Amino acid sequence: MTNAGPVNPKAKILSEHQRLATSGARGAHVFRTGDGLHLVVPQLAEDVPGQVADMNGGDADVDALLYRWEGARFVEVDRLPCPSGEDAVSFRSGGRTYLAFANLRTGSGPYDTDVRSLIYREDEGEWIVDETVPTFGAKQWHHFLVDDREFLALAQGLTVPGLTHRGHGRSVIFERIDGRWQEFQVLGGRWGYNWAHFRIGGHHFLGYADHVSPSVVYRWNGQSFVPYQTFAERFGRSFLHFSRDGGEWLAFACIDGDSTLYRWNGELFERHQSLGGPGGREFELFRHGDDLFLVRVCFVLGGPPAPRTDLMSQLYRWEHGRFEVIEEFPTSGGTDASHFEADGRNFLVVANSLTPDVRFRQDSVVYELSLGKA
Template sequence: MLLTEHQRLPTNGARAVLPFTAEGRQYLGIPQLSKDVPDTPAHMNGGDSDTGALVYRWENGQFVEDIGLPLSGGEDIDVFEFRNQQFMVTAGVRRGHGPYQYNIDQVLYKRVGSGWESFQTFPGFAAKQWHFFEIGERAFLALAQGVTLGHIEATNPRHSRIFEWDGSQFAEFQTFDGQWGYNWESFEIDGQYFLGYADHVAQSQLYAWSGAAFVPFQVFAEKAGRCFRYFQVDGEHLLAFANIQGDSILYRWTADAFTAQQTLSGPGGREFCVVTSGAGLFLVQINFIEGEPSAPHTSLLSRIYKWEKDQFNLVEEFPTSGGTDAAVFNADGQIFLAVSNSLTPDVRFRTDTIIYRFNG
């Protein structure tokens, strides 16, 4: 088996896992969407969102609790190095325990000493994911956000946006049409820079950098997009795209566009993680739910594919419970895979994030 369970971390509605290092030490950040409220009906969009984000520190072969962050309705954490400084930015979709407030500030922190201090805030609306990337000397911070439910009103900017570093802070640079953003992916092919953007109710598409702005380049789905993941193998440029209501598909770059190479699975796909080891290249696909949010099926099998003979072959499946993310890290000379679970079979939030040893 490729995965051997190593450790369980008690989490509530965990939406992502982010391994990162600071001052030479290994950490793991886990944003949490919500926690259960006793004597209330189960619902995947219910609960108490004032959960906080967890940060763990690797010690003696295990993660131990380090600090918490004041994050409500946690969806994402990103950590990046920039201008010889380390930053952390968090995304929260909402706060409260019903009715919820979706217009909340998103916080960018800077590493100061052994902790994090608030550096800049951004007015957000149902924020889902941050993504930092650079093009030459220019630095960008992209925020995927938004929701289109009639009872939720946007008073903050509702569309997904990109900010650019202006020398002292990140200033608004470009607004996208998407209204329920989930994910970004940036990469370069032969000197051309691309930015993938996944949206739930609008087109999930690839944008190309013109030198002045990101312009539409290629559409991958009309709705239900969740994740783009770019990687290279055997000299090929590949792009995996997850669609929670349709097929998750692997694309290959062919001179001037991506073409469908292989269907990986049907509905349920949410995230991808690439693992490279001495045994080869593996693609981990995390499946979230099937069915409608009012009655979701959360106990799914997520998948591990191995690149063999110009395609991915399914080599292992493992159970997830409302799986949301996977991330690889190295510690003590071994490869580990962190997997976040967010919903129990009876649609409660208290379910473990699991750390696996990767044996490939």
């Protein structure tokens, strides 16, 4: 039976446009290639009949779903092998388009978290595996440039009793050398989640969020990334940087604490505003005309034994130097959101990963945004 998931009957700005039949969706990455607008949804797991509900259970040997925008809807056009996909990122390198997946594990219990994460390359409209990278509990890739150097940062690691790793198991940055990714710098985080690369005053910074290690903003010193400012000792989930009103801003999500907006004072980021309580996992920022909008996606409350998955996530608008909530919308184990424009309209696709009874078969939702009502 299809689980229709939550619907918000009082929506004013967000109206449901399409549902996508996903299972443990961990990302909603919108990107463009020469043949149009695409969406890729990495999936964590599928439900195993008879298996007790467990947000860390299920069959991990699943596919990522690849869609193309056709006739004002997303149409599934491919499925790419992608065991326990936690994240997907597209990037261009050497004139080609790539899709990098962070793969958490394989199997259906017991699981193997030493996995070769998959990097696909587009080749005449087909996606082929270009390279595999040894990873341990991989969570997110982040592609960025520092001057003429090309990097791919990997958030990874787990500290679950009984798990061992064949490599160092720490979050790491790779550099593109002769067409291949080579390990450049090990940062040391033991359960990484997220990255954000940004520049302020000509300096490169790299935000890194971690669950059991400190969440830190690093600064490039010309040779490597060095710790610059710590934001939380534990439970970090994501960073997002933007510029507005002549200032530099950084949003930080913490799963077991407040999400917080910080402002750059010329040397450090200072706390400026709370962006809501526990449960925050991911941000999406977009502009419409002169307006600035922020989405905070909420995941769960509580730990794996008894998580609450049916939460409200928020749409904010920038007003007088602060973000104000202009609408809340329901998510069920929400993990990601991506804004896009198509056919002269604004949309937001939201990845939902868990039902209220902690099963994986939960629809992800594409909303149309009536931003004129904001």
